[in-house]
Amino acid sequence: MNLSRRELLTIFLGAPLAAAACARAPKAPRLPDGEILGQSVAVGHRIRDIQSLDVPPDNWNEISVAIIGGGIAGLSAARYLKKLGVDDFLVFELEREPGGTAISGNTDSIGYPWGAHYVPVPFKENCDLIELLDEMSLTDGRNHSGEVVIGEEFLCRDPEERVFYKGRWYEGLYLNVGAEIEDQRQLAEFQKVVDDWIAWRDDSGRRAFVVPTADCSKHEAVRDLDKVSFGEWLRRQGFTSQRLLWYCDYACRDDYGQRLDETSAWAGLFYFCSRAQKSGSQSQPFITFPEGNGRFVRHLSTIVGKNIVTGQAVVAVIPSDGRIEVICLAGETLRGYRCGEVIYSAPVFTAPYVVRGFQDAKPFAAEEFRHNAWFVANLFLRDRPRQRFARDFPLSWDNVIYESPSLGYVNAMHQKGIDYGPVIFTYYYPMCGDNDQRWRLLNYTREELAEVCLADLERAHPDIRSLCDRIDIMRWGHAMISPRPGFIFSGEREKAMQPFRGVRFAHTDLSGVALFEEAFFHGTHAAREAAASLRISKTPTGRV
Numbered sequence: 001m002n003l004s005r006r007e008l009l010t011i012f013l014g015a016p017l018a019a020a021a022c023a024r025a026p027k028a029p030r031l032p033d034g035e036i037l038g039q040s041v042a043v044g045h046r047i048r049d050i051q052s053l054d055v056p057p058d059n060w061n062e063i064s065v066a067i068i069g070g071g072i073a074g075l076s077a078a079r080y081l082k083k084l085g086v087d088d089f090l091v092f093e094l095e096r097e098p099g100g101t102a103i104s105g106n107t108d109s110i111g112y113p114w115g116a117h118y119v120p121v122p123f124k125e126n127c128d129l130i131e132l133l134d135e136m137s138l139t140d141g142r143n144h145s146g147e148v149v150i151g152e153e154f155l156c157r158d159p160e161e162r163v164f165y166k167g168r169w170y171e172g173l174y175l176n177v178g179a180e181i182e183d184q185r186q187l188a189e190f191q192k193v194v195d196d197w198i199a200w201r202d203d204s205g206r207r208a209f210v211v212p213t214a215d216c217s218k219h220e221a222v223r224d225l226d227k228v229s230f231g232e233w234l235r236r237q238g239f240t241s242q243r244l245l246w247y248c249d250y251a252c253r254d255d256y257g258q259r260l261d262e263t264s265a266w267a268g269l270f271y272f273c274s275r276a277q278k279s280g281s282q283s284q285p286f287i288t289f290p291e292g293n294g295r296f297v298r299h300l301s302t303i304v305g306k307n308i309v310t311g312q313a314v315v316a317v318i319p320s321d322g323r324i325e326v327i328c329l330a331g332e333t334l335r336g337y338r339c340g341e342v343i344y345s346a347p348v349f350t351a352p353y354v355v356r357g358f359q360d361a362k363p364f365a366a367e368e369f370r371h372n373a374w375f376v377a378n379l380f381l382r383d384r385p386r387q388r389f390a391r392d393f394p395l396s397w398d399n400v401i402y403e404s405p406s407l408g409y410v411n412a413m414h415q416k417g418i419d420y421g422p423v424i425f426t427y428y429y430p431m432c433g434d435n436d437q438r439w440r441l442l443n444y445t446r447e448e449l450a451e452v453c454l455a456d457l458e459r460a461h462p463d464i465r466s467l468c469d470r471i472d473i474m475r476w477g478h479a480m481i482s483p484r485p486g487f488i489f490s491g492e493r494e495k496a497m498q499p500f501r502g503v504r505f506a507h508t509d510l511s512g513v514a515l516f517e518e519a520f521f522h523g524t525h526a527a528r529e530a531a532a533s534l535r536i537s538k539t540p541t542g543r544v
Contacts, residue, residue, distance in 0.1 A: 071100025104294025111291025
């Protein structure tokens with residue numbers, strides 16, 4: 001875009017930091033090597049633009065189920081079918097590897113995430129997910145209340161999180177240091193409101209906020225929260241503390257890639273309420289691994305095995321009487337499959353471009369399923385940055401910079417328990433509040449985005465450039481669904497959960513929040529419904 005370094009840093013990090021960075025280094029410093037990664041944008045756009053669907057007669061096959069998209073929802077659907085003993089199905093994945101935003105990378109010694117990197121311990125009611133955790137040998141029985149117990153080695157170890165503010169690292173994410181009495185009062189009042197919502201139940205005993213969202217109450221009092229932004233809701237409650245507002249804004253950026261005033265109040269409260277068992281209790285601990293949710297991808301992919309085909313762009317799903325035709329592009333070759341059921345586990349907004357007849361019937365408004373863009377960087381350091389002050393809170397799993405629009409970084413080595421030597425920092429930047437975020441993101445170079453990472457982290461780690469051997473960048477043009485005001489209870493999600501001419505939609509988009517648990521739920525649910533439609537019920541390989 002022919003931007004100067006100052007212009008680039010001003011766009012991403014703000015004018016004060018850009019000025020400070022350029023004062024420290026008037027000339028653009030040399031950058032470490034690396035590459036830019038990302039989804040197959042050009043191939044994805046060919047799905048939209050392809051004209052001919054003439055499949056050679058010899059390129060047709062018969063299968064019982066086609067699963068479109070190999071993210072967590074698609075892999076979860078495939079796992080369910082495998083456990084039923086079904087083997088004549090395929091998972092079609094556009095990318096070179098399955099997993100969606102849960103994919104990971106690895107070196108000779110350690111893995112690291114490229115996106116989602118944890119799963120909160122589920123409540124006992126989430127039986128399907130707990131069965132998966134049992135299957136992965138992550139559990140250690142149940143406690144006296146019947147809640148699942150996760151092996152200690154799989155839970156995020158201490159220290160869990162810290163925040164950098166005015167030259168120092170402090171424990172936790174809420175900035176307690178320097179908080180005035182009014183800040184503390186408002187934080188306590190906010191927690192009381194959160195506790196009240198955690199304890200709230202409708203006439204049927206349903207919680208306002210719980211995972212999966214399919215089990216959330218639809219009471220009018222809950223629905224009303226979706227009518228305003230989280231920022232507006234906080235202001236109406238009288239919350240003005242800048243520390244509290246920053247904390248809530250961070251929550252929205254962290255889970256949704258949006259700012260306070262872009263996020264539904266329902267989604268804002270969901271973040272704080274859905275992960276706590278009861279009022280006054282802490283949120284559920286996190287299950288995490290060096291490679292993040294890539295561990296789940298690897299497990300699911302192993303189960304599904306040869307039924308996953310990668311590098312396959314599905315260009316058309318054609319419902320007809322009795323059977324559904326799926327046409328995919330592998331390189332320059334078109335292949336066709338006649339199926340009894342189709343599980344569409346790709347992002348919902350793509351359906352009008354792929355499912356024939358969708359635009360004519362318009363079963364739901366696919367354009368309302370909007371996504372936010374992110375970029376993620378993995379920085380490979382030959383050693384840990386030097387601790388600047390003896391009283392600084394130590395390097396943690398999650399490391400956040402208070403003044404930054406980024407989310408800071410996750411320490412991929414944290415779960416290894418090795419607190420010295422080489423390390424990988426996974427840096428997250430949501431493109432919040434940018435109307436052209438996707439176009440802009442795809443037009444920045446690796447060098448520009450790498451410079452943003454280093455300039456941002458330099459304020460906390462002045463020696464990070466000299467320690468960094470490599471920076472790789474992943475661009476996520478459609479990283480996560482946008483739970484903006486009015487969307488959650490617009491009715492479009494409910495419509496999309498209904499089959500359309502034999503096509504069953506299954507994606508975290510249907511929940512309005514981008515979480516592993518939601519993708520797993522929708523994939524499993526769609527596979528269960530598809531199996532019932534095909535009258536498949538045997539369970540030779542495991543309970544489902």
